[in-house]
Amino acid sequence: SQQGEEDPQALSIQEGENATMNCSYKTSINNLQWYRQNSGRGLVHLILIRSNEREKHSGRLRVTLDTSKKSSSLLITASRAADTASYFCATFTGGGNKLTFGTGTQLKVEL
Amino acid sequence: DTGVSQNPRHKITKRGQNVTFRCDPISEHNRLYWYRQTLGQGPEFLTYFQNEAQLEKSRLLSDRFSAERPKGSFSTLEIQRTEQGDSAMYLCASSLSEAFFGQGTRLTVV
Numbered sequence: 453s454q455q456g457e458e459d460p461q462a463l464s465i466q467e468g469e470n471a472t473m474n475c476s477y478k479t480s481i482n483n484l485q486w487y488r489q490n491s492g493r494g495l496v497h498l499i500l501i502r503s504n505e506r507e508k509h510s511g512r513l514r515v516t517l518d519t520s521k522k523s524s525s526l527l528i529t530a531s532r533a534a535d536t537a538s539y540f541c542a543t544f545t546g547g548g549n550k551l552t553f554g555t556g557t558q559l560k561v562e563l
Numbered sequence: 564d565t566g567v568s569q570n571p572r573h574k575i576t577k578r579g580q581n582v583t584f585r586c587d588p589i590s591e592h593n594r595l596y597w598y599r600q601t602l603g604q605g606p607e608f609l610t611y612f613q614n615e616a617q618l619e620k621s622r623l624l625s626d627r628f629s630a631e632r633p634k635g636s637f638s639t640l641e642i643q644r645t646e647q648g649d650s651a652m653y654l655c656a657s658s659l660s661e662a663f664f665g666q667g668t669r670l671t672v673v
């Protein structure tokens with residue numbers, strides 16, 4: 453089973469709006485990572501948030517982490533059509549050796 | 564080039580043939596991972612190396628699959644006697660703390 457589960461599975465918004473994706477996980481973590489994947493391409497690392505951090509920013513991205521709820525959120529502000537992609541959260545499990553992914557959120561940003 | 568490199572990018576093969584994929588990780592990264600991804604799904608873990616040692620192998624990896632990382636640098640993933648169900652994107656990643664992925668090898672078994 454997947455360590456992370458993203459919510460929603462699909463999200464469609466207009467350009468300029470904000471997009472929020474959520475991720476829940478099951479086991480204790482040292483850090484959580486978010487990735488973007490354009491259709492048929494490899495995964496691009498977006499941001500890593502450590503377990504002792506609650507919020508982190510990178511450009512138009514804002515990630516929060518709530519270890520008590522075992523959840524994280526990714527906010528993309530002022531979305532652009534180029535943000536259209538699948539977004540995955542991932543955590544290291546199995547003693548920190550295995551990076552396990554959620555099922556992903558498919559984001560579509562329409563003009 | 565400082566990224567993870569995978570070759571080939573695309574491979575079409577006939578059922579029953581053997582295929583081999585190569586991954587060149589970021590040079591200072593000691594960890595290397597292989598994943599498989601099918602359409603609409605997240606990447607599924609296949610195997611993990613720390614330096615040249617293969618430390619974990621998924622039950623998804625049947626005995627037709629083998630991976631190596633000689634000298635702890637590049638890695639190869641071989642699939643023997645390919646089946647149509649092996650058609651997928653095969654992704655390689657390397658890491659110290661953050662994991663960085665290559666562009667993947669898309670395998671089509673016809």
